[in-house]
Each structure stands twice: as C-alpha cells, then as structure tokens.
Amino acid sequence: MKNMLNKFIIAIKPSLIAVAFGLFVGLIIMLAFNPMEAFPALITLLLGGFNGGLQGIGNTLYMAAPIILSGLAVAFAFKTGLFNIGASGQMMVGAYVAVHIGVLWNVTGLLHWIVALLLGGLAGLIWGLIPGLLKAFRNVNEVIASIMMNYIASFLLIMLINQNVIQELRAEARIVQRSAVLPSLSFLFPGSTINIGIVLTIIIVILVHILIHKTTLGFQLRASGFSMDGSKYAGMNTKRNIVVAMALSGLFAGLGGAIMFLTFGKALPADGVIFAEGFDGISVALLGLGEPIGALFAGLFLSNIRMGGYYLQSFVFVPQIVDMIVAIIIYMTAISITVQALFKRYGEQIKAWKINRKKKGDEA
C-alpha cells in the first residue's frame, strides 16, 4: 500500500510542480500590473467555484464535463502517439448536431436527449476520423490536418446555424426543446446548472481506462504509441490503430460538445469562435499525464480555476490570466522530465559538496 502511494506521488510530482510554477508566474505577472490586488486575485482564482458556495461548485462541475471529455480525447490520441489538437472542431460539430436534433427533431420522452447526445458524439467521431484517415493512408501530419478541420468546423457551424436553427435577430442558435435537455442534478447543488453530464463523463472516463489498460485493442493502441515500426513488425495493423484512435478521440470530444449545449437556456453562438474547451483539453491531458483518470482530476482543477477567472471581475484583471497560467503549466509539463533530472543532478551535487565540506571540516 505504502509502495503504491509512493509510486503515485512520484507519478503526479511533475504535474504538481508545473501547476505550482504556473501559478507562481501568474502571480508575478499580476504583481507587475497591479501589486495591490495580485494576492487576493490569486486566492480568488484558486478558490474558483468555491467562491460561490454550493451553486459555484455545481457550476464548476457542469463546466468540468466538456473539459474533461476533451482532455480525455487528447489523452486517448496521445496513447497512440497522435496529437489531436482538433478536439475543438470535433466538439463544435458534436455541439451543432446535438443542438440541431434538440431544436428540430420531435422524439418523445427520454429518447430525445439520448439521441441528440449519441448523434453529437457520432459527428465528432466523423470529424476525428478524417485526420485519422489522412494520417494513416496519406501520411498527412495529424496536427496540421486537425487544425484545418477546426477552421472548417467553425465556418461550417456559422453556415449551418444560419440555415437551420437561427434565432431571430441574434447571431446564435435557438435553445433546445425541454425534452432534449440533459436531466438536471440541481437538487444537489441548488441554483446551479449542473446536469448528469458530469456523471456520464465519469462513467466514460472509467470505461476508457478499462479499454486502454485491460483490452487487446487498448494494448495494440498503446503499442503503436510506443513504436509504430515495432508494433507493425509484431503483426499489428498500425494503420487501423491510427484510424481507430483518432475516431474514438473524436467521439469523446463530440460527446463533450453535445453535453455542453444540451442544457436549458444555453444557446450555441454563430460567431465562428473556435471552442476554447478543445484547447483546454490539451492542457488537461498533459497535466493528467496522458491517463484518463488523470484527465478527470486535471479537468476538475482547470474548470475550477476557470471558474475563478469569472470571479475576477471585481479586480482589475481579466480572465485571460487563466490562459496564461495554463500555457505556462503546459510549457512546464513539456520540460518537466529534464527539469526533474536537473533538480536531481544539482541535488546530488549539493549533497556531495556538503559531504566534502564536512570531511574537510573533520580533517581541519
């Protein structure tokens, strides 16, 4: 048991260092702009949803669901050695399809939101499939391909909303019907918009964890991630693995997009802004060490400080400070291996120096 705990601490150490450093630099930036308000602002950021009591916590959990799912999407692709930077685009098409069904289709009862959710996920799957196919069969860099898919999705979204579900006099879609809204959990957190999205997310995370670590498919995907050539030599179909990984990754992101907008009173905007949640997914996946369970906790943390960003309004600072902190955290996770090695080396040097000094002291 103690061994496991030790292992766990060693595993999450780089993430903790990265987070601490990110917050530290964020604090320095805020100090540079306004020393008086920097510390209270940082505390507000860290408290996040807790600033608003039960309602705030509920809203944090509501906001966490799509972020966790997009983080899961990125982490899943990471396992196969692919970098899915297109989670935003996949979320956008997922969100649109879900809203389209939620507004226009007439399905009775419970089925409505389930259909909307599943088809939203399917749309994301297709959007992730395209870069996967391009990578597997035409050797197109998946990073560039999925970035292009993001832009295409953003324009497609404006066009489709304008054609099908536009709300009069406003650049946004109509809100979904009552039957298409995900069942609410607001009896647990009064006043918040929380729904069963977060529960579904946790279930999906656990299922993906099992898929990656306990099934043959998961093993094959991970093997392709370790070494494309090695797994090919071992007789695995690497091309299929790439396609499957990207498609499933798109599925999770699409579900995230659908969950985000199958909420009462939330309208899908037609302004062509690429969803920030998709890029949050990258940070969540990196912070969560590329593991589904890690993505769950990293997503909760990130949505908490994002929530804190909204509570910053009473200060001079704007919520973009969160983006900067996140960027620094990503940077730190990228260099964490070397930095840790450096720490270790300097630690040993200092130790050796101390021992030497002691020896000299003894001699003298």
Next chain:
Amino acid sequence: MDVIYNLIQITLGSMTILLVVALGGLLSERSGVTNIALEGIMIFGAFLGIWAIQGFEVYPYSPMTKFAILIVTFSIGLIVGYFILQLIRKFLLKKEEPMKIKDLFLKESSKFNLLFILGVALIIGLILFFILSANPMSVSLVLLMGLAVAGVTGGLYAMVHGYAAIHLKSNQIISATALNLFAPALAIFTRRVITQGGQQIKFDSNFIIQKVPLLGDIPVIGDLFFKRVYLSFYVGLVILLIVAFVVKKTKFGLRLRACGENPHAADSLGINIYKLRFKAVALSGVLAGMGGVMFVTTFSNEFNVTVAGFGFLAIAVLIFGNWRPSRILLAALFFGFMRTIASSYSSIGFLRDLALPGQIYDMIPYVATLVVLMFASKNSRAPKALGQVYDQGKR
C-alpha cells in the same frame, strides 16, 4: 480589368505573409526543429509591432516609443557589429605574421569578441537612435520600424520555444502549443488591464505604395507589381532572396541542412548542434514576427489579437513547398490565391451569381490545404531528423 489587377494585388498581399512566415518555418525545420508555434509568434510580433507603429505615428515620441526605437537601433547595431567582426577576422586570417591583435580576434568564443560586438552595437545604435528620434518618420519607415520591432520580439519569443525544444529536450509540439496559447492571452490581458477597455490597437497609416516611380510606367508588369502594392511585398521578396542564398550558398546554410538531416554526423564533424538549432529557431521567430505585422497592416487597420490561422497555413505552405525556398514561393502564391477567393468572392461576377453562403468560400483555403497535403505528404522530403530531440549521448 481593374478587378483582375485588384485580385492579383490582394493575392500578392496574402502571398507575402505566407511566404515570409513559411520561410521562417523553413529555417527552423531544416535544422530539425518543428515550429508549430509560428501562429503564436506571429500574434506576439504583431502585438508589439503594431503597438510600436501606433507610437511611431505620434510625434514627438513618448518615452516608451523612444525605448522601442532604441531597441531596434541597438539590434541593427548588433547585426552590423557581427558582420564587421567577421570581416576583421577574415582579413586577419590572410595575414601571415603573428600579431597581438590577431590572437585577440581569432580566439573562439572569447569575451573580447562579445565586447567588440556590443561596443559597435552601442555606438551605431545611439547614432541611429538620435537620427531617427529627431524627426517624424515617413510612412514607409514607420512600417519598417514596426517590422523590426516585431522581428526582435518574435525572435526573443521563439527562443523560449527553442530553449525548451533543444536544450531541455521537451516534446517540440507541446512546448510550441504552450507558446500559441500564451501569446493571445498575454496580448488581451496587457491591453485590457492597461487601457481598461478594448483589446484592439488601431493605427492610421496606409502602407500601400500608390506607384513606384519609373518602374510603375511599364505596361502590364508595372500595373501588376509596381502600382498600389504593399511595401511588405518588396520586403518579402528581399527576405526570400536572402533566405534562399543563406540556405543554399553559405556555410551556415550547409550546416543547417546537415543538422536537419543527420545531426549525429554533423556533430561528429565539429558542429555545435544545440547552438545552430537555437540560432535557426530564433531566426524563424524573427521572420514569423515580421509576418504578424505584415498580416495586420495588409488586411486591416487594427490589431485584434488574431492572425486568422496564417501561422498554421504557413506550415502547410512549407510542407507543400517541400522545404525548398523556390517551391515555397509557388505554394504561397497558390494559397494566397485561395485566400483571395475567400475574401473577395463578391467582386468576382460568376462566383457572386452562384449565391452560395459566404462561409463556403471562407472554408476554401483550409479545405484546399487538406487536399493539397493529401497529395503532397506521401512523397514529401521532410528533413530526416525533423521533430526528433537531439541527444548527444545517443551517438
């Protein structure tokens, strides 16, 4: 006819931006470091570059603007100082007899050389500074100074990526993604906190050259290339020539290419891979930062924290251009044309008559990128060591 000339001019505008940024990408990728951060570097360069341009338009200059001018002139001084040093060394190498001064200059990585460059930079920088800050600048000079500021910022910002990717052995895509996220956030944060208002940075100058004297009178060619063109077009062509020359004909270029193909072999011949790659990434940042200012001055009259994905398009141009300067020119022309169709389809008769939603045309450059990559990637000749972390111990 006017419509066609107009379209070609807009195409050349987009082409220049893509060309310059893609050439930046070329320098970095030929040395073996992927640079997805081009987009973020463009935004960062445009942010400070346009801010500086806004300052240069108001005379007398504020202290901050003067500081920006000083930074630029000092950087110019550094470059000049470096070349003077190289010339002196070349001259001294030819001399046979031993001299005291020879030892001073020829010793590798001595402090004297650094001091020499700094001294020259200080003298030249101060002289230029007093010349420039004494009078209001002309429109062209404002743009060039803005480009220089953006170049310096872009170079410094790219060094952050370079340091992580080369010295700290990080995943090159991840550290670049961090840079892409950080740049727009910092720009919005800084503007909003300082001005307590919007994030846009407006400027008044119009950087279109109406007509180049003499050359503008040539029929057809004069209309195409020397009338109503952006100044950045010529800057872009000069940069293309310089980069093509450096990569193909100089010692630095040869080493750069070797470093991207087989760094271990290059290292065994005494090239410092880490240093060379770091230089290449910094230079790519300089070009990307300039591209950011070019984007804003070409397409709008304010900086609004976006470069519309041109950084990523430039990487597509680079891949389509097969990592070669001349092909990159053609690829940039192609993408520039696609982009022009997207932005000005309403002035093209038959496209307007189709009455399709405008977003279809907006998508064209990105769809075209995918289609082009589909055919270009299979046989692409990417540098062999691209994206791999160089570890000296693995040799």
